[in-house]
Amino acid sequence: xxxxxxxSAKATQxxxxxxxxxxxxxxxxxNLAGQSDVYLAAQLRAxxxxxxxxxxxxxxxxxxxxADIENLAAYFSQIKVTVGAD
Amino acid sequence: xxxxxxxSAKATQxxxxxxxxxxxxxxxxxNLAGQSDVYLAAQLRAxxxxxxxxxxxxxxxxxxxxADIENLAAYFSQIKVTVGAD
Numbered sequence: 001x002x003x004x005x006x007x008s009a010k011a012t013q014x015x016x017x018x019x020x021x022x023x024x025x026x027x028x029x030x031n032l033a034g035q036s037d038v039y040l041a042a043q044l045r046a047x048x049x050x051x052x053x054x055x056x057x058x059x060x061x062x063x064x065x066x067a068d069i070e071n072l073a074a075y076f077s078q079i080k081v082t083v084g085a086d
Numbered sequence: 087x088x089x090x091x092x093x094s095a096k097a098t099q100x101x102x103x104x105x106x107x108x109x110x111x112x113x114x115x116x117n118l119a120g121q122s123d124v125y126l127a128a129q130l131r132a133x134x135x136x137x138x139x140x141x142x143x144x145x146x147x148x149x150x151x152x153a154d155i156e157n158l159a160a161y162f163s164q165i166k167v168t169v170g171a172d
């Protein structure tokens with residue numbers, strides 16, 4: 001499994017779009033907080049391999065190592081998210 | 087903008103994978119709760135048009151109308167999500 005602290009450090013580069021603690025501030029950008037590590041890692045790999053495409057993410061993901069991906073997934077997935085009353 | 091009540095009704099078909107109130111119970115499946123309506127609608131359209139591919143979602147999205155997409159995006163985006171202490 002990934003290293004959460006290393007992921008937290010790496011995640012500073014994600015904050016511009018995905019916000020602090022993975023709660024996005026830009027409308028078209030997904031929240032990452034509390035997403036499952038399996039899902040997050042799979043999406044980062046998909047962007048890196050061009051299976052999934054997005055202008056920014058396709059570029060960002062190219063620079064990520066396997067360890068970066070596991071660490072980022074560990075970090076964002078472990079942010080506690082609770083759903084309020086509907 | 088979408089109709090939240092209509093989206094809530096339509097969302098029953100999403101619960102199997104995305105859970106009640108859009109908090110997924112299966113590891114590889116994303117939470118939808120609190121995601122921006124712009125992002126959710128864009129992803130549903132991407133799945134419908136084959137720009138983004140997933141075994142289940144590519145099938146599910148084919149049956150969604152534009153109104154369904156806007157309503158689902160309205161429903162899931164308006165579920166209140168809060169991030170706990172890191």
